[in-house]
């Protein structure tokens with residue numbers, strides 16, 4: 705059984721389970737918009753789920769990461785990618 709932890713998205717605490725995929729955690733917390741399309745500024749989020757589309761990119765310590773390829777750890781601080 706995975707241990708419950710807290711991570712932060714845009715400064716707000718959200719609940720997660722240690723070691724689960726970040727994209728799953730965001731989805732379970734009803735956070736669907738993770739960034740915007742470059743030209744049209746349309747909302748983007750998890751689409752392919754396996755690292756091909758870049759729809760799930762968020763900022764982790766200022767670096768762009770694919771949330772479907774990262775597991776959560778206690779205290780992780782994320783932001784929506786506005787670039």
Ligand code: FES
Nearest residue numbers: 753755757758772
């Ligand atoms: S959902 Fe497509 S790269 Fe993560």
